[in-house]
Amino acid sequence: MSLSTLTKDWEPMSYGFLDASAKREIRRKMLKAVAVPGCQMPYASREVPMARGWGTGGLQVSLTLINPKTTVKVIDQGADDSVNAASIRRFLSRVSGAPTTLDTLDADLIQSRHRIPEEKLREDQVLVLQVPNPEPLRPVQPNMSIARQMHADADYGRMWLQLYEQIVRSGRVMQGASYPSMVNGRHVMTPSPIPRWDVPKLHMAKHLTILSAGREKRIHAVPPYTRVEPLVFDDVPYKVEEHGDLTCFRSGAKGFFMNEIPQDDGSSTYEISDSEYGVKTIKQAEGTETAFGESWYQDGEMS
Amino acid sequence: MAYVATRGGERAIEQSERLFRSAMGEITEDRVAEIKKAMPYLIDRVMGEASLYDEDLAALALAQTGGELFEAVLVLRAWRTTQPRLHVAEPIGQDELFTHRRISAAFKDIPGGQVLGPTLDYSHRVLATEVLNGSTYAPEKVDAADKPSPAYQPSVAVWQAENDLLDLPERDETRPEDIPDVTREPLLFPSKRAHTLQSLARAETGGALALGYAAMRGYGQAHPTVNELRLAEAEITVTHPKGTQFSAGRVKVSQAEVVSKKGEKLELGFAATMGWNEVKCISAATLDLNSKGAEKGSATEEEFYLYHTEGVESSGFCIHFKLPHYVTFQSSLDAMRNAKAKKSPKPEPAE
């Protein structure tokens, strides 16, 4: 054993920014997260050159998975051109040399904040969701230690009670995004704040989803072909946002999740949230041959 | 017309960063050196919160971020996290600290003496406006004491323990390389003692003060008496693979012991940090003092104050609210409108 076998050459920055021991820790935790779907696994969560709350959890997972052959897509609010998505994409490619893409079909790794693309993900694709708050019980129990005990006991009574109270008061469950969902029949998770529109895309999906909260230092996962069931009562069915009939004013795409754009006259117009799907729709309309993947929703209905 | 080009976002963020940096102009070695020389207490604060002791890097971080403290600490921590851990230094006791200042509010005099050291405590806080009119403000010469105060002093808590006024924490015999490191493992509760002290050492000064002050005002069970406050330099002793111990230099540290009466004994709260930062140490020690038996969810409960004084996390989350939240907002709007429609069914639109 000599010094040269124990050490390696000095590098100004590790490949993929994170050093080997940070990656190993994340790898170990990712395996545990996959082994217990929906269960939040604590990890050290190193600082990265981005502010906490800006996707540092997703970033650490992507940096661990990435290699020079990984084609990466980054979206924020469904859009590739959102400024923070652009910033993360640039960073990922800068520290890894990995190629980037805007097309969901071409991506090996998709890092996203708040959305799942409208085209179905395949078995060979990995979705990394950025998570601000990994704890579905936070609204009923802000203390992390108590909430952890509740998960250990599968004690979701207060969660159900909260949903029931909303139905009594408002006639429906008032949860917007990050709808609490039961994973593999055991752990309730918050599916990051994706809209209700996207939660069914996780149920028995072909792809692996890893959800990572950098600031809160928790990682959880939904393996492929895993049950993800929104918490609902038998007589009050799960309702996604009523976007099925909306049409994108730019692209003409219809039946997908939309951004509402308020107009001067008091009305609203809509544009498709999955920006690249919109681009592809326009390209096709303009006569460019464009490949579309099968979409989760067809004519505004989950297929 | 095609869709908005994706490169638009990239150009925008690049230009906005240029705009920020252009306000600071060129950063040179001289500027960094001047910041380091002129603002040692700011450097200390940043080094403590970053948990990285390097005055040059701290000065550079301040220069690069224009003094945006949260950004300066973040850029240092992001640098620190990629550095290899080459060695773990020997633990150091309070009585081995090379002490510049050490005062006690508990006793008029203490073994080793009250050492006032450098402080603005008794200064009159008057701005030297003449400097702005071209005069130079020159600090007056320090007259050395006839007899220098001892460089090494015991802690006040040790004297109190000898007099059966206080129970010292049990000596922790963990090997230095096995001490849990909060930068390499998650903080879980109940927190390991090492994690608590490390988190307090890295705590954001303002955050520690806000919660510590809440405890001091009465939202805590214990009223602190400053047993001792110390500004010192700690010798970094490392062991060569061949077994020889040597000093790798000294770093500035500060620490506070606060006590409170509990029954017939005193209870002890403790905090220490890298660099000299008195407000943070007293606040953090007060939180530590109050934490035993604190009610869940109160400001003095360990989980509450350790999470909420984490400056990089709290400031990051705060500014993340600037990011677009169209999707979550849209999802909430949909639920609100739908609930409203259920309450007052819309009349059929007139033709």
Place this chain on the structure above:
Amino acid sequence: MLSAPIPSVEETRANQAFDALLGSLSRPGQIRKLPGAGEASIIEALLDRECRVFCADPTLMPQVLESGAMVADIPEADHVFLGTMQNAESLLSVSQGSDLYPDDGATVIVRTVLGAGPKVRLSGPGIQTHQDISISGLPNGFWQLRQDLIRYPMGFDLFFVDGDQVLGVPRSTKVEEL
């Protein structure tokens, strides 16, 4: 400021090994390829001074020690390298974590022969309906003992290694002997 980053040989190997581990654990029953034969690349991808390791095979020990991991008995180990298993009892004391921290359940690596021998049927997360695999080299009563021990979400997760092939069976997988 930064030239095009190129991963080192070690980085590439660890990245590939983890890709295989994650892929095989996410899809129990599907065999993935490690960048080299045996446990070496797994050690490289996962272990460092933060880990406690039990290692039945002395030939793996130098690499384990070089990683900085601490050697431990089975109950304290977070990574358990059982080599070729002689009897199922080794599983008895494998750490299952706690109900609060199921992640403390160990990762267990066993040498087997894949694609031959007794058939088992896997179902659960990662598997669309069910997946049948043939695996030999496991001691008698292995699967029954695993089932008796695991108290989900507590439990341990298995990787079976055969040359450069790896197959994962997480604690969430239901295993039926056919």
